[in-house]
Amino acid sequence: xxxxRGILAGLGVVLLWASAFPxxxxxxxxxxxxxxxxxxxAVATVALVVVGVLRGIRLPRVRDLGxxxxxxxxxxxxxxxxxxxxxxxxxxxxxxxxxxxxxxVSVAVAWLLFREPVTPxxxxxxxxxxGGVAIVCLSRAGLSLSAAVVITVAAMIVQGIYHPLxxxxxxxxxxxxxxxxxxxxxxxxxxxxxxxxxxxxxxxSAGGWLAxxxxxxxxxxxxxxxxxxxxxxxxxxxxxxxLYLVPPxxxxxxxxxLGEVPLSIELVGGLVVIVGVVxxxxxxxxxxxGRSSTTRPGT
Numbered sequence: 001x002x003x004x005r006g007i008l009a010g011l012g013v014v015l016l017w018a019s020a021f022p023x024x025x026x027x028x029x030x031x032x033x034x035x036x037x038x039x040x041x042a043v044a045t046v047a048l049v050v051v052g053v054l055r056g057i058r059l060p061r062v063r064d065l066g067x068x069x070x071x072x073x074x075x076x077x078x079x080x081x082x083x084x085x086x087x088x089x090x091x092x093x094x095x096x097x098x099x100x101x102x103x104x105v106s107v108a109v110a111w112l113l114f115r116e117p118v119t120p121x122x123x124x125x126x127x128x129x130x131g132g133v134a135i136v137c138l139s140r141a142g143l144s145l146s147a148a149v150v151i152t153v154a155a156m157i158v159q160g161i162y163h164p165l166x167x168x169x170x171x172x173x174x175x176x177x178x179x180x181x182x183x184x185x186x187x188x189x190x191x192x193x194x195x196x197x198x199x200x201x202x203x204x205s206a207g208g209w210l211a212x213x214x215x216x217x218x219x220x221x222x223x224x225x226x227x228x229x230x231x232x233x234x235x236x237x238x239x240x241x242x243l244y245l246v247p248p249x250x251x252x253x254x255x256x257x258l259g260e261v262p263l264s265i266e267l268v269g270g271l272v273v274i275v276g277v278v279x280x281x282x283x284x285x286x287x288x289x290g291r292s293s294t295t296r297p298g299t
Contacts, residue, residue, distance in 0.1 A: 076186020105160020
């Protein structure tokens with residue numbers, strides 16, 4: 001069985017972005033919300049620009065700057081600030097669970113903007129995956145609709161809007177080019193806020209800086225390149241549904257790194273999420289094979 005390279009790239013993104021949630025828990029209290037956002041975006045921008053120059057990426061066309069600015073605002077600027085703020089109070093695993101609902105927003109936006117069809121299999125798979133997310137959420141005793149949770153939901157919404165906004169750009173540019181353009185846009189948008197977070201930034205510990213550098217180089221720079229590759233080769237519903245896998249891995253990494261011990265019911269919920277992802281990403285293909293085999297007896 002040949003595995004789709006887009007799915008492999010998406011799974012790489014899952015691991016990188018899952019590790020970002022506990023890394024934010026380490027860096028955000030130290031560097032501050034604004035400081036962490038700026039360092040993460042700036043480090044990722046420098047890394048992507050260096051690689052881009054070596055790879056000979058093109059400058060974007062003027063007519064595409066609007067899409068780049070929109071993707072940079074939702075996926076980089078707003079998402080980083082909102083998620084960093086929420087994780088000052090919300091556990092890493094819980095934040096990852098809430099953000100995992102972003103694919104539903106992505107599918108809705110893709111339908112509204114590009115009329116990308118939503119199949120019954122997509123609906124069923126999404127329902128299964130969200131059921132797993134609900135199981136994990138309900139297992140977190142004491143979690144209430146606090147301001148921090150509302151901010152996490154806002155981070156989920158802007159992340160969901162971001163994913164399909166890459167679609168028009170990826171028809172013209174490579175994943176590396178799109179990641180570079182949007183990362184630069186997000187960094188530029190964050191620069192005016194830096195003076196408000198300067199004190200926390202200059203007083204941050206070495207551990208906080210290391211976590212921020214990790215976030216910039218791997219989950220951001222490498223992660224967004226891989227994500228652009230995956231989105232360009234998979235339907236929005238299939239590619240974004242892979243992000244349902246982030247919470248189980250985030251819970252596991254947070255357990256190992258931060259000592260956030262997962263509950264048994266959380267592990268059950270994670271398995272349900274994985275089943276939902278398999279349905280969304282592979283369901284149509286398997287159903288298609290099943291139909292073709294019934295029309296060709298003897299094969």
